[in-house]
Amino acid sequence: MKYYINYSCIALATFTGFRVYSVNPFQLLYKNEVGPISIIEMLYKTNIVLLVGLTEYSNFSPKRITIWTTLKNTVLCISHHFTSKIIIAKINKERMIIGEKNYLHIYETKSMNFLYSYVVSDITLGNLILSKNSEKNNWFCYSTSKDEGMVNVYDAMDQKGVKVQIKAHKSPVFKMCLNYEGDRLATCSCKGTIIRVFSLPKGDKLCTFKRGVSPAFIFCLNFSRNSEKLVETCENGFLHVFDIKEEMENLEKKKEPKGFIKVLGRGISSALSSFVPKEYEDSFGTQGAAMVYYNDRLKMTNLVGFCDDDIKEIFCFTSDGTFSTLKIDNNTKTITKDFEKNIKEII
Numbered sequence: 001m002k003y004y005i006n007y008s009c010i011a012l013a014t015f016t017g018f019r020v021y022s023v024n025p026f027q028l029l030y031k032n033e034v035g036p037i038s039i040i041e042m043l044y045k046t047n048i049v050l051l052v053g054l055t056e057y058s059n060f061s062p063k064r065i066t067i068w069t070t071l072k073n074t075v076l077c078i079s080h081h082f083t084s085k086i087i088i089a090k091i092n093k094e095r096m097i098i099g100e101k102n103y104l105h106i107y108e109t110k111s112m113n114f115l116y117s118y119v120v121s122d123i124t125l126g127n128l129i130l131s132k133n134s135e136k137n138n139w140f141c142y143s144t145s146k147d148e149g150m151v152n153v154y155d156a157m158d159q160k161g162v163k164v165q166i167k168a169h170k171s172p173v174f175k176m177c178l179n180y181e182g183d184r185l186a187t188c189s190c191k192g193t194i195i196r197v198f199s200l201p202k203g204d205k206l207c208t209f210k211r212g213v214s215p216a217f218i219f220c221l222n223f224s225r226n227s228e229k230l231v232e233t234c235e236n237g238f239l240h241v242f243d244i245k246e247e248m249e250n251l252e253k254k255k256e257p258k259g260f261i262k263v264l265g266r267g268i269s270s271a272l273s274s275f276v277p278k279e280y281e282d283s284f285g286t287q288g289a290a291m292v293y294y295n296d297r298l299k300m301t302n303l304v305g306f307c308d309d310d311i312k313e314i315f316c317f318t319s320d321g322t323f324s325t326l327k328i329d330n331n332t333k334t335i336t337k338d339f340e341k342n343i344k345e346i347i
Contacts, residue, residue: 004040005305006132007180007225010317011049013037018051019343020070023315024307026323026339028346030070035060041091043109044132047071050091062086065098067112077112087123090130094138095156097130099123104142106156116159121146129176130156137182139163139200145172149189153201166203168196179223186223186230192216195232197244207251209242209290219298224306231306231314237299241291241314241328241335293326293335313338 004011009029010021017033018040036054043050047070053060060066063086065079079098088099096107104118120126126144131137138156143149149169152162169189176187184206185198193216195209209230211218216234223230228245301319314326314335324340 013040088128092134094134131182133182143173164203175218175221177221179227192218207247220304222305224311233304239293
């Protein structure tokens with residue numbers, strides 16, 4: 001299954017068609033057995049869905065975009081056939097971005113008119129994210145494993161090329177996400193040990209979080225609706241909630257002298273960071289602002305996000321079709337399971 005999420009919906013692409021579920025409460029909103037789908041994207045909270053076929057079947061193709069309306073249960077429009085298989089597709093109210101082979105094609109969403117293309121490195125190795133907030137900060141970010149930790153930030157509303165380049169990590173970027181406002185970017189590398197948050201469009205580093213010491217495959221990375229928290233899951237079954245607001249407040253307060261006695265009182269990682277080069281000192285990160293939850297089921301491929309505007313509730317959706325919600329207690333810094341149901345239980 002392929003997935004798309006926003007703060008209130010989950011869209012699934014399957015071998016038989018696609019489905020849309022609401023998050024709170026968890027229920028099936030729409031289902032259609034149109035044939036195998038490889039890519040699904042929702043136009044945020046509207047009834048418009050972007051689809052790419054897994055095979056040549058009816059209105060669908062791996063080389064063609066199909067725009068579907070769940071309200072009228074029909075095709076709105078179909079793109080021309082691209083020269084090669086579509087690898088990535090993103091859409092918001094102003095722009096649609098289609099990635100194939102070595103190109104990113106930019107379209108105007110309302111008219112579906114082609115605007116321009118960018119030549120990029122092999123897109124099969126790349127990551128592409130597009131801001132949900134097309135009115136304020138309509139950025140899109142692209143990174144490929146050939147760029148060695150570099151993220152290219154583009155303004156989706158003009159064709160001036162790369163707005164800024166962010167050296168996010170020393171190894172290739174594996175996961176990226178933008179907040180709802182489009183002014184913050186979170187990244188992690190293929191090692192999965194360090195997560196960094198940057199401001200946009202300048203690319204200034206705001207804070208760094210250490211997920212763990214051992215490398216891990218990161219499944220999902222998402223901001224809360226108000227950008228105060230960041231949630232992450234990985235292959236070892238752990239879920240972390242990082243408190244961005246708290247960490248940035250702590251960084252503002254940390255104007256400590258660098259004397260040796262003061263260093264001793266800050267723990268090993270803080271002490272060591274005083275003796276490493278400045279460009280690497282944040283590699284120690286912080287775990288003090290993190291809440292941790294463990295579940296064996298999270299070892300499966302999963303999606304995770306915050307429930308709409310509520311930063312006290314997280315939803316998880318795993319590849320076996322299980323949906324669960326978790327409650328956050330900000331006072332005790334604990335996370336507990338609140339609800340769980342498999343999609344097979346929903347008609």
